[in-house]
């Protein structure tokens with residue numbers, strides 16, 4: 001097996017990683033200036049709110065959160081994967097240097113917060129104070145997102161949401177077409193099975209993940225069968241937004257995130273449905 | 281206090297006015313910090329409406345009782361250490377005979393005290409815990425990576441009142457009077473440091489747990 005090339009972080013000698021090229025990180029930092037970075041950090045972290053302060057002023061640096069983290073566990077207890085270490089290498093340093101960090105540092109932050117943390121909240125279940133490390137990671141993601149430094153695949157999903165309100169670049173026509181096509185398919189097996197589109201007053205509105213109508217079409221068919229067999233009065237929305245995956249939330253792209261949530265609730269109100277059922 | 285005006289010696293200074301100042305800074309500073317955090321939380325709008333008293337209480341109870349949470353069980357050596365350390369640190373000074381005597385001299389009140397032998401044993405345990413915490417900070421990789429001078433400083437602030445109290449009691453190292461003066465100074469430093477360093481976790485603990493306990497209840501899961 002070939003030995004993979006490693007890089008040792010300039011800022012933290014314990015942070016040693018395999019070289020992993022990503023256009024979203026490597027190219028996007030080229031346009032950054034120190035002024036822009038400082039301004040962004042101050043805009044995101046400047047108003048030190050209760051939730052930020054509570055974490056920074058309470059964390060006793062005890063490391064008891066480490067065994068919560070799958071990254072720490074699956075990398076043989078490498079301390080640079082511990083939740084508190086991720087705060088140390090990102091937000092503590094940004095605040096210590098008063099926002100005066102360079103593009104290389106931002107790239108390293110982006111690698112840490114986007115590719116070495118799943119914002120799963122497990123560390124909050126292990127920290128004796130229940131500190132919201134995830135919230136802090138989210139803030140650093142916000143800094144990186146505003147600066148445009150995001151792994152390419154994640155940024156692409158965000159762009160898809162911003163443009164089409166779903167993760168897979170599916171137009172409204174394609175969405176409706178897929179639903180009807182699937183209804184026909186199942187019709188061969190169940191004569192009276194319907195995939196009701198825009199049925200007002202239905203009990204349940206089903207909201208798939210973007211990938212289901214795009215690449216996991218059989219999920220639609222199966223969901224329809226389950227709803228049919230369970231005798232549920234259900235519907236799917238005929239208008240955007242129908243994709244319940246909210247990738248912008250993970251990037252802390254708040255504008256797009258809110259458009260999606262609002263769109264889902266608008267459909268619920270328009271159709272006067274009682275429950276939303278999401279794929280997870 | 282009046283002793284100091286009559287005889288302004290170093291002993292009377294640390295035994296009189298500085299004790300008052302220390303308690304004033306400790307209590308006043310703590311109230312100020314708690315109030316400031318509360319006001320910030322109120323202004324943030326997304327915090328107070330989500331507080332769930334019952335969930336907060338359940339979360340708190342699971343974390344102030346030894347081994348009641350998963351991580352306390354998983355990390356049982358540190359759990360034992362931290363509970364011995366904190367119980368000694370918070371309760372021993374309150375029920376110490378010598379502290380009670382001082383309070384009696386000043387205000388004429390006393391309350392229940394522990395025997396001197398027991399106090400001495402607990403003091404030694406706290407000193408031992410501090411040393412263990414120190415070694416953990418130096419040798420455990422996940423702690424070492426995130427330790428800075430401020431961590432050693434707050435550990436020292438917690439350590440010295442116990443060390444000097446112990447040395448004074450046994451009249452070791454320095455003449456009794458000098459060691460007691462040192463002890464009082466370190467005790468006062470510790471009290472004054474609590475609101476303004478990360479030792480403020482003494483009260484923030486209850487606030488952060490209240491928040492996370494409420495959040496996890498909202499997500500239908502447990503945070504212990």
Ligand code: HEM
Nearest residue numbers: 369373378399400403441442445446448449464467468470
């Ligand atoms: C605020 C000012 C304080 C004053 C004036 C004070 C005064 C004293 C005095 C006079 C003694 C007697 C020593 C002896 O037995 O002869 C003592 C012992 C002791 N003090 Fe304090 N103290 C103060 C704060 C503290 C604090 C904050 C702590 C710890 C949190 C503390 C922990 C102890 C301990 C553990 C001993 C006894 C050690 C032993 O019996 O082995 N004191 N203190």
Ligand code: HEM
Nearest residue numbers: 060062128129362366370413434435438470479481482485
């Ligand atoms: C009564 C309320 C208090 C609570 C609930 C509390 C809780 C905690 C918790 C949960 C930890 C982290 C676990 C650990 O590292 O062992 C901790 C650590 C610590 N506490 Fe407290 N604490 C309290 C009061 C105090 C006070 C009054 C002091 C000292 C003045 C203190 C000094 C420390 C120190 C020095 C550590 C860090 C130990 C290390 O280096 O890892 N605590 N406390």
Ligand code: SF4
Nearest residue numbers: 069117118120121123
């Ligand atoms: S939120 Fe991130 S740091 Fe915390 S346990 Fe999950 S993956 Fe690890």
Ligand code: SF4
Nearest residue numbers: 059060062063065127
């Ligand atoms: S467990 Fe909590 S207090 Fe300890 S290092 Fe992790 S986040 Fe900080």
